Amino acid sequence: MSFEYRVTGGDFTHAGYASSQVKKMLKQLGVDSIVIKRVVVCLYEAEVNIVAHAWDGIINVELDTDTIFMKLTDNGPGIADIEQAMQKGFSTASPEVREMGFGAGMGLPNISANADRFLISSEPGVGTTLQITINLNSPAV
Amino acid sequence: MKVTDIVEKLNLKVFSGHEGLGAEITGGYASDLLSDVMGHAEAGAVWVTIQTHRNVMAIASLRDLSAVIITCGEKPGDDTMTQSNEEAIPVLGTDLSTFELAGRLHAILR
Numbered sequence: 001m002s003f004e005y006r007v008t009g010g011d012f013t014h015a016g017y018a019s020s021q022v023k024k025m026l027k028q029l030g031v032d033s034i035v036i037k038r039v040v041v042c043l044y045e046a047e048v049n050i051v052a053h054a055w056d057g058i059i060n061v062e063l064d065t066d067t068i069f070m071k072l073t074d075n076g077p078g079i080a081d082i083e084q085a086m087q088k089g090f091s092t093a094s095p096e097v098r099e100m101g102f103g104a105g106m107g108l109p110n111i112s113a114n115a116d117r118f119l120i121s122s123e124p125g126v127g128t129t130l131q132i133t134i135n136l137n138s139p140a141v
Numbered sequence: 142m143k144v145t146d147i148v149e150k151l152n153l154k155v156f157s158g159h160e161g162l163g164a165e166i167t168g169g170y171a172s173d174l175l176s177d178v179m180g181h182a183e184a185g186a187v188w189v190t191i192q193t194h195r196n197v198m199a200i201a202s203l204r205d206l207s208a209v210i211i212t213c214g215e216k217p218g219d220d221t222m223t224q225s226n227e228e229a230i231p232v233l234g235t236d237l238s239t240f241e242l243a244g245r246l247h248a249i250l251r
Contacts, residue, residue, distance in 0.1 A: 013220070016199035023203060033184070040203045041179055048175075101192045106176035113180070 005059040007050045009076065012100065015051045018059050019044040026068070026136075034139035038114040042132045043070055045107040050074045052097045054127065067116075070132045078124040086112065086120075142166050142250060144208045144231055147187065150249055151235065151242065153210060157222035158231035164207045169250060171243045175200055182206060189243050193217045198224040198232075206230065210246075212239045 003025075005018035019040055026036045043059070050057035054076025062069040079085045085092075086108050093103025112118050117133035145162040148155060155162070167185030172178050173192050182188060184205040190197065193215050201209050202224075208231040211217060217225070217232045225232045235242050 012194075012196060015196055016203060019203055020199070037184070037204070044179060044199070044203055045176060100194055100196060101173050101175040101190075102196075104174040104176055106174065106180060110176055110180040 001063045003061045003063075005061075007047060007054075007057045007059060007072075007074075009051060009053070009055040009057075009074075012051055015048050016044055018047050018061075022061055022068075022070075025063075031136055032139050035134065035136055039068055039070075039134050041114045042111045042118075042134065045110045046070070046072045046130050046132065048102060049107055049128075049130075050076070052093055052102055053077065057127075066136055068134050068136060070130075072130045072132075073127065074129075075127045078126055078128055079120075079122040080124045082120055082122060144187070144233075147208075147246065147249065148231075148233060151245055154234040156211075156217050156225070156232045156234055158208070158225035158229055160226070160229035161208065161231045164229075164231075166207045166250065169243065169246050170206075171239055173239075179204065187246065189239055189246065191215055191239060193221060195220040195224050197221060198228060198230065201230050202228045208233055210235060210242060212237060212242050 023040050054074035057074030060071040088109045089105040091103045091105035097103045115132045116135050119131040122128040144164050166187050168183050169187045170182040171189040173190050185207050187208045188206050189210045210233045214236040
């Protein structure tokens with residue numbers, strides 16, 4: 001099964017919609033609750049990153065019996081130094097976004113901690129792509 | 142312990158999500174950083190925060206939290222309360238600070 005969701009930059013009202021839909025689907029399929037938690041943490045953080053930093057983006061979710069693969073591609077400013085962006089506490093979020101409690105530099109580390117496989121690539125001025133894979137049948141990372 | 146029990150014991154205001162007052166509380170988490178809650182709160186926890194916008198409810202729903210307590214006399218936004226009602230996750234309030242409220246909550250949940 002595959003699903004596609006569109007995300008609009010700056011639209012915090014709908015942030016988390018894709019995560020919520022995917023969570024419902026995994027619950028219906030009877031996926032282990034620890035696995036669902038890990039999927040939700042990864043997808044929500046990645047979704048909010050598009051809302052907070054990019055202009056727009058697309059989330060592709062591919063689901064089979066063993067794995068869930070989530071690819072998030074955005075049009076946006078990109079990340080100049082990925083190693084720096086991966087560090088806990090580093091963030092380029094605006095003051096407005098930080099006031100909401102986002103932009104604490106915890107998103108990418110959260111994804112990294114909960115994914116079985118996590119790839120990130122970016123081109124400054126063009127956009128960022130995240131590829132996250134989680135095994136559905138093994139709760140531990 | 143149920144949400145309704147802490148409402149009574151801590152004299153909390155119920156802003157919304159009344160349908161969820163019977164939910165079981167398994168612990169608590171105090172933080173104003175959304176990713177911190179996303180990454181560390183356990184399902185069934187009560188979340189203590191001064192954040193009031195609707196993304197709070199997205200986190201509470203995605204992580205299966207039992208309730209949200211807004212401290213320092215702050216009030217949730219209308220869209221926060223709407224989503225709280227839809228998700229049946231209560232949004233509660235207190236005039237106490239996060240420190241004071243968390244201390245009292247911890248004492249009764251132990």
